[in-house]
Amino acid sequence: MKKATAFITLILAIAAAAGVYLVYREDISPTLTEIEPAVSLFKGLIAEQWHTPIVASIAVFWLFTLLLSISVLFARKPLALVEQDKPVTAIDKPEKKDEILKEVGLLREKLFQAETAVTEARDKANQLLAQNENIKAQLEKFSASSAEKNESVELKTQLDRLQSELKARGEAAEKAESELKSLQNEQRKISEELAAARNKLEKTENDSKASKKEAEKTAGQLKSAQSELSSKTEEATSLRKQIEELTAELKAAQADARGGKNAVPPAAYQILYMFQKEGRLIDLLKEDVSGYDDETLGGAIRPIHEGCRKLLEDRLILEPVLNEEEGSEVTLEEIDPESIKLSGSVPASGPYTGELIHRGWRLKECNLPELVGGWKGNVIAPAEIEIS
Amino acid sequence: MAKPKYLVGIDLGTTNTVVTYTPISSAAEGAHPEISLMPLVQELAKGAIEKLEVMPSFIFERLKEKPVLEWEDESKFIIGEYARERGAEVPDRLISSAKSWLCNTRIDRTQPLLPWNSPEENTRISPLTAMSMFLRHVRHAWNDEFGKDKLEDQKVVVTIPASFDAAARDLIVEASRMAELPSITLLEEPQAAFYSWISQSDKPWRQQVKRGDVVLVVDVGGGTTDFSLIEISEAEGDLALERVAVGNHILLGGDNMDLTLAYVARSKLEESKKKITQWQTVQLSHQCRKAKEALLNEGDKDSVPVVISGRGSSVIGGSMKTSIDRADIEKTLIDGFFPFCNMSDDPIEDTEGGVREISLMYAADAAITRHLAKFLRNQNSGDKHYGFPQAILFNGGVFRSDIFRNRLIEVINNWLSSAGKEPIKVLEGIELSQAVARGASYFGIAREGKGIRIRGGVSQAYYLGIESSLPAVPGFKPPLKALCVAKQGTEEGTVQDVPGRTFGLIIGKTAQFKFFKSNCRREDEFAQMIDELDETFEDTSSLAIELPAYEGMKPGDLVDVSLQVAITEIGTLEIYCLAKSGNHRWKLEFNVRDAIK
Numbered sequence: 001m002k003k004a005t006a007f008i009t010l011i012l013a014i015a016a017a018a019g020v021y022l023v024y025r026e027d028i029s030p031t032l033t034e035i036e037p038a039v040s041l042f043k044g045l046i047a048e049q050w051h052t053p054i055v056a057s058i059a060v061f062w063l064f065t066l067l068l069s070i071s072v073l074f075a076r077k078p079l080a081l082v083e084q085d086k087p088v089t090a091i092d093k094p095e096k097k098d099e100i101l102k103e104v105g106l107l108r109e110k111l112f113q114a115e116t117a118v119t120e121a122r123d124k125a126n127q128l129l130a131q132n133e134n135i136k137a138q139l140e141k142f143s144a145s146s147a148e149k150n151e152s153v154e155l156k157t158q159l160d161r162l163q164s165e166l167k168a169r170g171e172a173a174e175k176a177e178s179e180l181k182s183l184q185n186e187q188r189k190i191s192e193e194l195a196a197a198r199n200k201l202e203k204t205e206n207d208s209k210a211s212k213k214e215a216e217k218t219a220g221q222l223k224s225a226q227s228e229l230s231s232k233t234e235e236a237t238s239l240r241k242q243i244e245e246l247t248a249e250l251k252a253a254q255a256d257a258r259g260g261k262n263a264v265p266p267a268a269y270q271i272l273y274m275f276q277k278e279g280r281l282i283d284l285l286k287e288d289v290s291g292y293d294d295e296t297l298g299g300a301i302r303p304i305h306e307g308c309r310k311l312l313e314d315r316l317i318l319e320p321v322l323n324e325e326e327g328s329e330v331t332l333e334e335i336d337p338e339s340i341k342l343s344g345s346v347p348a349s350g351p352y353t354g355e356l357i358h359r360g361w362r363l364k365e366c367n368l369p370e371l372v373g374g375w376k377g378n379v380i381a382p383a384e385i386e387i388s
Numbered sequence: 389m390a391k392p393k394y395l396v397g398i399d400l401g402t403t404n405t406v407v408t409y410t411p412i413s414s415a416a417e418g419a420h421p422e423i424s425l426m427p428l429v430q431e432l433a434k435g436a437i438e439k440l441e442v443m444p445s446f447i448f449e450r451l452k453e454k455p456v457l458e459w460e461d462e463s464k465f466i467i468g469e470y471a472r473e474r475g476a477e478v479p480d481r482l483i484s485s486a487k488s489w490l491c492n493t494r495i496d497r498t499q500p501l502l503p504w505n506s507p508e509e510n511t512r513i514s515p516l517t518a519m520s521m522f523l524r525h526v527r528h529a530w531n532d533e534f535g536k537d538k539l540e541d542q543k544v545v546v547t548i549p550a551s552f553d554a555a556a557r558d559l560i561v562e563a564s565r566m567a568e569l570p571s572i573t574l575l576e577e578p579q580a581a582f583y584s585w586i587s588q589s590d591k592p593w594r595q596q597v598k599r600g601d602v603v604l605v606v607d608v609g610g611g612t613t614d615f616s617l618i619e620i621s622e623a624e625g626d627l628a629l630e631r632v633a634v635g636n637h638i639l640l641g642g643d644n645m646d647l648t649l650a651y652v653a654r655s656k657l658e659e660s661k662k663k664i665t666q667w668q669t670v671q672l673s674h675q676c677r678k679a680k681e682a683l684l685n686e687g688d689k690d691s692v693p694v695v696i697s698g699r700g701s702s703v704i705g706g707s708m709k710t711s712i713d714r715a716d717i718e719k720t721l722i723d724g725f726f727p728f729c730n731m732s733d734d735p736i737e738d739t740e741g742g743v744r745e746i747s748l749m750y751a752a753d754a755a756i757t758r759h760l761a762k763f764l765r766n767q768n769s770g771d772k773h774y775g776f777p778q779a780i781l782f783n784g785g786v787f788r789s790d791i792f793r794n795r796l797i798e799v800i801n802n803w804l805s806s807a808g809k810e811p812i813k814v815l816e817g818i819e820l821s822q823a824v825a826r827g828a829s830y831f832g833i834a835r836e837g838k839g840i841r842i843r844g845g846v847s848q849a850y851y852l853g854i855e856s857s858l859p860a861v862p863g864f865k866p867p868l869k870a871l872c873v874a875k876q877g878t879e880e881g882t883v884q885d886v887p888g889r890t891f892g893l894i895i896g897k898t899a900q901f902k903f904f905k906s907n908c909r910r911e912d913e914f915a916q917m918i919d920e921l922d923e924t925f926e927d928t929s930s931l932a933i934e935l936p937a938y939e940g941m942k943p944g945d946l947v948d949v950s951l952q953v954a955i956t957e958i959g960t961l962e963i964y965c966l967a968k969s970g971n972h973r974w975k976l977e978f979n980v981r982d983a984i985k
Contacts, residue, residue, distance in 0.1 A: 280697055283703035287705070296704065296707075299695055300695060370436060372456040
């Protein structure tokens with residue numbers, strides 16, 4: 001840079017000398033007649049008596065600049081020589097540093113990968129958590145009206161699907177964790193290597209303060225990378241725990257949905273409760289009626305029949321499976337064993353013709369009130385005490 | 389505030405609350421709008437909830453029942469279906485007929501008095517609070533259903549009995565304000581039923597009535613009976629409707645009928661030495677209603693058995709059986725509630741037997757026909773003969789039975805024929821138990837200017853009591869004169885200054901005005917002074933005003949004021965005192981606190 005400046009200054013100094021000469025020459029050569037107006041303009045700018053001092057000062061300045069430029073241009077060689085005096089040992093230092101840095105870079109990349117894996121696992125876990133919430137809500141809804149069989153089947157398949165998904169996610173998390181572990185091992189190796197490198201470095205430390213600083217910096221980077229890695233590991237562990245908890249919860253929910261060995265669907269309570277409340281049906285069935293004459297029994301059954309019937313009209317709405325008159329002959333091409341029961345001498349395949357004995361019933365609609373917090377306890381008719 | 393999207397009608401009935409709605413966009417001239425019923429979510433036994441079309445107007449103070457509806461939080465009260473159910477079992481905690489209490493001028497309606505005569509440790513609330521609780525429940529149920537289109541942002545119409553006086557109307561507005569429904573419009577129930585008929589009838593209504601017809605609307609609800617007369621007049625070449633008269637508040641309804649029948653059955657049981665409890669009376673009442681319907685609708689039966697089950701788990705062994713006969717129905721219900729009578733007959737004041745409670749002013753005479761006779765007779769003053777209507781519109785569940793309708797038509801036709809008039813025409817086609825709520829939504833459309841509107845105005849004439857200035861005579865009260873401040877039928881949105889009357893009011897003191905109403909003095913003009921108060925005047929809540937000191941006034945100063953009367957757009961009556969000097973204006977408040985002696 002210095003040399004370039006000196007060179008430019010030298011050229012400028014020569015050019016200035018030429019300019020001055022041109023301006024102050026008495027006659028103008030014929031080759032320069034084109035610039036003659038510019039030259040005379042310059043001449044006219046300054047009064048005649050100042051010409052000599054200006055020319056003198058320009059000459060002095062020019063000489064000075066010329067000398068300075070030359071001195072700068074020739075001062076180059078001795079500087080280069082001084083550098084060559086440095087010890088040779090320092091030469092392989094940058095290479096070692098590069099190697100360590102490279103390793104750290106590699107480590108960082110791996111860390112980044114691990115981090116991505118952890119983030120992914122966390123996202124998946126969150127997703128699972130949300131799904132689980134969803135399932136729980138659906139389960140509650142399902143418990144509230146388990147009569148809705150279709151929904152229950154759908155829910156169960158969904159549950160199974162979700163569980164397998166959860167398993168897969170758990171495996172993924174495990175994989176991520178083992179990956180992390182191997183990464184840790186690798187890191188340990190690298191850190192050992194680094195330690196060795198550091199020892200080596202220590203030797204050269206005395207030679208160069210700059211190299212020591214670099215090493216310290218590398219060590220710091222390594223340390224922070226290590227701590228980062230350990231915190232990621234912790235995160236992974238806690239995620240795994242969370243996934244385990246979720247699995248357990250899901251299992252419990254699933255057990256509830258299937259109706260464990262002792263679990264009673266809330267709708268069972270609700271239906272018994274309503275038949276008792278609206279029609280006193282439980283009381284009737286539990287009462288020993290053998291002692292009553294038929295007239296008493298018949299009369300007393302009237303309100304019970306009415307109440308229970310109303311329940312079948314309003315809430316548990318039934319309709320016949322077949323609408324033909326009972327006793328009439330019916331012919332069916334195909335039958336669904338769930339809705340039609342054949343008896344007598346049944347042929348191996350349709351069409352089936354026979355007498356309709358019973359029209360059958362199907363539950364067309366179930367309008368049970370919504371139970372907000374499920375069914376609490378196992379009471380279907382409370383004991384009553386009247387205070388007077 | 390969001391832009392209103394729906395027109396909502398709330399039938400705040402004595403025994404049942406029904407809510408309807410229609411999108412504002414559906415309001416189109418001449419079209420039959422789609423008016424839907426709004427399901428009202430309610431609490432049931434065992435922590436269950438259900439959306440029902442009807443919400444029984446009952447409030448029950450919780451014992452141990454935990455609130456289950458989201459917005460109830462720690463609410464001490466159950467509202468609706470479960471309240472009615474539990475109330476039958478624990479009557480001391482049940483508030484029923486809150487609306488009838490709201491127009492009871494003999495109690496302070498803002499004081500916690502309900503349940504009436506309940507034990508000290510129970511929580512009591514005021515009739516006003518009770519009404520606001522129903523409206524609040526409706527608001528929550530609506531907001532639960534409709535999400536962002538909040539009820540407080542919709543155009544809401546609340547129906548009231550036509551017989552509600554100005555003070556009771558004010559209280560309904562106050563109750564809705566308490567329920568955070570700041571802007572509602574009031575509509576009289578018989579008018580609502582009429583609107584429902586306009587919107588529902590298959591045959592265009594203009595073909596069913598003609599100019600000059602007077603339609604009698606008879607509304608017998610669960611707990612109250614309401615009469616209104618609507619005149620078909622003509623305006624700008626089209627038929628116009630005008631509500632020309634409303635009846636008094638009669639606490640008599642379908643529930644009385646079921647109860648009467650239950651008492652008949654009960655006395656039959658007790659004759660055969662069987663003891664029945666209060667709880668069993670409730671079951672008996674249900675059974676009797678069913679027996680009544682069976683007897684009234686199936687003409688071939690002469691007797692229907694009524695069985696009440698034993699209360700204990702021995703349901704057969706503890707059962708009791710009796711029967712309701714056709715004769716019982718005819719004697720107690722048809723002849724009891726719709727007896728033949730002359731148009732000159734008055735309701736019997738002296739009560740003989742029957743079901744009556746002292747606290748609520750239940751009608752002493754159960755004969756709806758005699759109440760109707762008195763109402764119609766009073767409308768035949770001057771040159772108007774509103775007392776001889778040409779058509780009748782029935783409303784209320786009672787009239788689902790043809791027998792009651794036919795009897796009432798028969799009685800009215802007897803009156804008409806003896807006056808030389810044509811038999812009455814029956815207007816058909818309304819859904820009897822939802823008509824009021826549906827009509828309220830339709831009224832919302834009419835208010836949008838998209839349908840015919842009944843001109844109603846002030847339902848009765850109102851008067852301020854003015855003491856005559858006479859020399860003081862010991863033991864002699866100066867006679868009271870009445871100044872008409874609202875002529876019957878004055879339209880909504882009218883503001884009038886009472887000319888030529890100046891009153892001196894003292895700053896810092898409470899001034900009281902006696903206030904009267906009349907539903908049969910249609911000739912009295914605004915600002916007219918009536919010298920003698922006869923039985924056509926009826927006491928109503930007094931008006932009170934306490935003048936606060938304004939700038940430049942001090943307590944004890946006498947201020948000259950004149951009166952200004954405003955009939956608001958939402959259907960309330962407001963009276964102001966205007967200072968003669970300066971621009972001060974004070975509102976006279978209805979004194980609902982002071983019971984009328």
